[in-house]
Amino acid sequence: MTKKSAFVHSRIIVQYIGKDILTQGALLHLDPQKAWNALRSRAKQGIRKAQKAGVKVVESRDLSLIAQVWYNPDTLCTTLEPEQKLYLAYLQEQLIGGIIVTPVTRNTLFYHYGGTNEAGRAVEANAFLLWHVVEQFNRSEYEYLDVGVSFRQELQHYFQKYCTQPYPILFHPPSDDSRPHIGLNPFSNGALDWIEQQAVAINTQLSEYFEAEFTYLPSWPFALQSALRALDLPDSATIGVWASKGEASYTAELHRLFGERYHFVARHREADAIIVCHRWGIACPEADTLAAESTPVIEDCRDVLYHSDGDAHLGSYGRYAVFDFTRWFPMQFGAILAGDYFPDETVWNKFHCLDITKRNTVREQLQIYWPQRADQADIRWNNWRRYRELFALLGMMPADLKPKSPPFVFLLQAEAPYTASVMQERLERFGIYTETDTDENIIALPCHAGLKRGHIDYIFGAFRGMVNPCHTFVRDDPEKAGS
Template identity: 30%
Template sequence: MPGKRDVFQKKYIGKDYVAYGSDLVLDKEKAWKQISRRARRSIEEAKNIPNLRIEKREGNEEDMKLFRSVWYDSEDKDLDMNNFGKNTHHTYFAYLDGRFVAGIIAAEVKHHLFLQFLGSNDEAKKLNIPSFLIWHIVHEFHGSKHKFLDIGCSFRSTLQEFFKNWATYEYPIIYHSPDLTPKIDATPFGSESMNVLPDDSVNVDVELEKKFGPREFTYFPRGKYAIYSILKHLDLKKDEEVFITTTTGSPYLSIGVSTTIEDVCLWSRKIGKKTKAIFLIHEFGFVHPKLKEMRELADRLKIPLIEDCAYAWQSGEAGKYGDFVIYSFPKFFPVQYGGLLVGKHFADRDIWDRFSCLDVGKTEVIKRQLSSYIKDIQDIVRKRRENYAYVEKLCRNEDFEPFFDIKDNETPGMFVLKVENHDKIIEICSRLKLFGIECGGYYHNDAVFLPIHQNLGKAHLDYIFGALRSRYRLENGIYPPEYFDKIYESKRDRNDRAEEGWGKQ
């Protein structure tokens, strides 16, 4: 099947690789120190031009008609008035001896300003007036809620060089999904993992005994079957309840957890007379802040505490207080299968007869896959924390806010990013999936979660952040995915005709 961008277009549209854009901090002192000498020289030269005046404009139809006279394409549809909002766009014109010679239009997105248009005639270019307009924006918005002027990224070498002169910070960005998209999963298993040979020198059972000491454990095909089996073992009745408590206490709950529990009994987000167990979830590897208190509560009520450490294989004190602990191997290791129940051992026959979740030989497959990675735990922890720190820095520089503040001894399972609202969750997740990035909505929390596992390097993380970052440029001259869909659908069947006329007598 042809790609949606295989249809030839006379106007080439690329922008489907990670490039680096330039942010200019809207702080006069900081910006002056960090911009290039060339940019500073241009500003100084333009500052001394006699009879040069900068004027704020409404950006109305008459203004846009005037701006078209200095724009490289006077018929550019991106300059149509319906693309502008009075309260979100800021327009400044430069006049030399009373004549209009250059203009700049900046658009608001969150706490950023985007340099949407910068146009000038030849005379203004020679006098460095476009540079002076950029610096005028810095002066106008110094001390405002806006932190950066996003100068942007150009795919024309001369313009990109001009942009880089203004960079007080560079960020990765990719505008359009490539035809050959990567597959960046939320968990570290990938097709290349299947080619990793088992390490016959490693006894996985022994390595797990080192971690869990004298506590018993049982392998399961997946973590959810470990949950199901321990609840069945506890003999919970259909009308009895499991109290579920999470790191944040928010309404968000994985459907894998809720549907598993519902097959055995009821669940609730509060303690009641029917509560027969506490199910504590360390969300995305971030340790529950009331772990010790939940242990004390369980002791007081004389009910078991079950810790869900699916994302928290090696994260602080997670897993040290539960009567039973649930782990999911694929969420931490690059393996295809496997859950673990700590605190109880079930024989294979028991698993088959009582819980009906046993594949002959799968436990050995799980152990063979784990043997290649079980001794790399500290390297995995280090890499995940490095990846988290890198993405966190990108986000904070760009005015995106992480949902969790990671603690020194925590190992993150995901990077959770705050967004504006529920609709933005849907919008961002849909966009990132077009780029081959697995992500999810942290519903009821206005956040999305993104991959940062140990098999991702800087190039992957730049790609993920670049796809996210470009979402906030979509209203600024970037083609949305639907643009390519329409072209493809209109021409997809045009070649479906067999050869005729030769080979037949």
């Protein structure tokens, strides 16, 4: 008798879903002169061919007509929204093509559906329909027609023929083993391998730069907590909170960290102490006036570092100021409390966060990274400008139009339906970690010096994918369909 195997063999069907690598989408300018100057010669030939053949275009609301030239009527939209436009191409009395365009942002239309029959393809009616959209929306609020993107070579080649402005895009997040990890802080795995350099007298340089005595502390939360404890506030003291941006989410973060001991209230002048936060690198305009009053002020300078010599710089207004080196350099640990030097005994007995090993490591790493500030600032500016260039293609603007110092983040003013929380959730699936304030609908995007142009394109491309109405489409697997 033959012994049966204990294993049951069955066919496992794994469907390939790509579109998880960065590629280029195609925008077509809706300014005829700009578009014509940038179009490829092959696209111009198609437009001229249709014009010479006598193709005419009319606007319609009848979806049954475009269904006659759409490759699969079952996938066509069933209703036409008021803001959508349907154009039909005719050769004499014969319907030969159609196109539907849909607004996707304040300045961008999307080539949502487009089809032609054999007669239309013979005279390149689709090229003429695209050009008709350019002429129709010239001098409108729309700047671009998003012709589209495809991960199929022949279709991508077709889209690129009409590209006058490329942009980066990807639809799906890479798999776990190939997904990057990009956060606001520049630390990465590679930063664990560093070589000690006795290059600068770092304590002297820091005291000169911050124009104050200071105390090394392990991290930003403990530096801020130490500043509060240094004020000898009573338990359940009320702390007034002013933040330049994202005040609601910042106040909530303070509650989460220190709410068991202190009570935080936004813009409360009758408080026992005040925290002024220059959040995301933007100066809090009330810092100087609040510091002139009798209530002690702590400046949270976690997100600011650079200033010009001689300026009344951020961090010089309050009784204490807190700075976070991990926001600026590829360091795991390191913050300072500026305004006073506290001996180890105080850090141990009063602040309860003495860590001499970390302090020594932080000082050694600062000798490497502190002299690199100017070079790193240049990279941050380049990243910020690339973000601005890309988001401008969608009509989206930074919340801080003209940063006065090297940017900590690119702070984007989100717009419905792409709200800050929707963007944050989308980007996290791609390994991109951000901060948001939903009350102000702003999102802080990574901008640090460990990022280059390719990283910024990946971040934008991950968001840009969701703007494409077709980004959720997945072709049916014929193997599964037949199983």
